[in-house]
Amino acid sequence: MYYGPGLGGKTTNLQYVYQITSTENKGKLISLATETERTLFFDFLPIDFGQIRGFRTRFHLYTVPGQVFYDSSRKLILKGVDGVVFVADSQEERLDANLESISNLAGNLKEQGFDIAKIPYVLQLNKRDLPNVVPAEDLKQQLLIKGEPVIEAVAMKGVGVVPTLKAVARQVLVELRKSA
Amino acid sequence: MSPTNFNLHETEFQRIQAILGRMQNELRAQLVLLISRSGQPIVISGPAENIDCTSLASLAAANLAATDGLASIVGEREFSVLVHQGRRRSIFISDLLKKFSLVLVFDSTASSGLIRYKCKRTTLLLEDVIRDFQKRIEKAERVMSIPQFSDEEIEELLGEVKSQ
Numbered sequence: 001m002y003y004g005p006g007l008g009g010k011t012t013n014l015q016y017v018y019q020i021t022s023t024e025n026k027g028k029l030i031s032l033a034t035e036t037e038r039t040l041f042f043d044f045l046p047i048d049f050g051q052i053r054g055f056r057t058r059f060h061l062y063t064v065p066g067q068v069f070y071d072s073s074r075k076l077i078l079k080g081v082d083g084v085v086f087v088a089d090s091q092e093e094r095l096d097a098n099l100e101s102i103s104n105l106a107g108n109l110k111e112q113g114f115d116i117a118k119i120p121y122v123l124q125l126n127k128r129d130l131p132n133v134v135p136a137e138d139l140k141q142q143l144l145i146k147g148e149p150v151i152e153a154v155a156m157k158g159v160g161v162v163p164t165l166k167a168v169a170r171q172v173l174v175e176l177r178k179s180a
Numbered sequence: 181m182s183p184t185n186f187n188l189h190e191t192e193f194q195r196i197q198a199i200l201g202r203m204q205n206e207l208r209a210q211l212v213l214l215i216s217r218s219g220q221p222i223v224i225s226g227p228a229e230n231i232d233c234t235s236l237a238s239l240a241a242a243n244l245a246a247t248d249g250l251a252s253i254v255g256e257r258e259f260s261v262l263v264h265q266g267r268r269r270s271i272f273i274s275d276l277l278k279k280f281s282l283v284l285v286f287d288s289t290a291s292s293g294l295i296r297y298k299c300k301r302t303t304l305l306l307e308d309v310i311r312d313f314q315k316r317i318e319k320a321e322r323v324m325s326i327p328q329f330s331d332e333e334i335e336e337l338l339g340e341v342k343s344q
Binding site for chain 1: 220
């Protein structure tokens with residue numbers, strides 16, 4: 001699940017993953033969006049990672065709508081989540097929006113019976129190429145929850161997108177192994 | 181039982197497939213799916229010509245989730261059956277014990293009244309199978325038989341060289 005404030009780069013992450021994945025390893029990218037391409041309900045992309053000990057592993061990537069007033073939709077999509085990528089917008093003027101979104105995420109996870117401190121979680125600091133960004137260390141200090149992997153990204157150019165996905169996938173697989 | 185973590189034994193899978201296959205034949209449906217409420221297709225019956233079952237399952241689950249939200253807003257407990265009628269094809273989605281859903285794709289020659297009736301009967305049969313494997317899972321020490329794959333195997337899957 002890719003979570004974060006509106007226009008932060010969640011859908012862009014999925015679009016990049018879709019672009020670089022071979023046809024046989026991906027399904028359709030479904031985007032339920034408004035006419036102005038703002039996510040209305042969710043984006044969905046199924047990806048095959050290959051086999052591990054004979055088990056085919058498939059990840060279903062979802063994004064949530066980031067705009068504040070879509071909270072009821074975010075709650076629905078969070079049900080059954082296995083891991084979260086928080087896509088932070090590094091621009092100075094979006095710092096409050098990032099903080100509000102993380103708080104919203106923690107609250108919605110709690111409502112679903114999850115603990116943000118325990119669920120597989122990665123922090124992506126996106127839009128690192130823009131001129132008005134908060135220094136990465138400062139942003140990390142503000143947004144870090146529990147020592148999660150932090151990955152700097154420029155999702156529009158694909159920078160950091162795959163390492164982010166691998167980081168959360170790794171945690172999900174480790175968690176799955178623990179539950180067995 | 182977690183809505184996302186469960187496994188089916190082959191006998192349970194075959195029971196479900198037989199129920200869905202019978203329904204598909206009786207109704208001449210193009211596709212009958214059992215899906216999880218998290219949007220995973222579990223058992224599929226039918227030729228599924230040109231229908232992306234993965235996307236269908238995800239969207240059907242989202243449809244039901246959104247409908248649950250709508251029901252709550254208007255003071256209803258649930259809207260457990262959804263019908264989407266098209267010119268050539270229609271879709272019927274029905275909730276199963278709040279953990280799974282039955283999804284049918286049928287063409288315009290099928291009678292929606294007959295579909296509702298047959299779905300009601302099929303739902304009861306499927307609920308019996310689901311309750312049986314829920315009991316099995318509750319008794320079992322572990323929910324899933326996942327091998328203890330190593331960190332190296334995870335890294336190989338993810339296509340990275342493990343750092344020293």
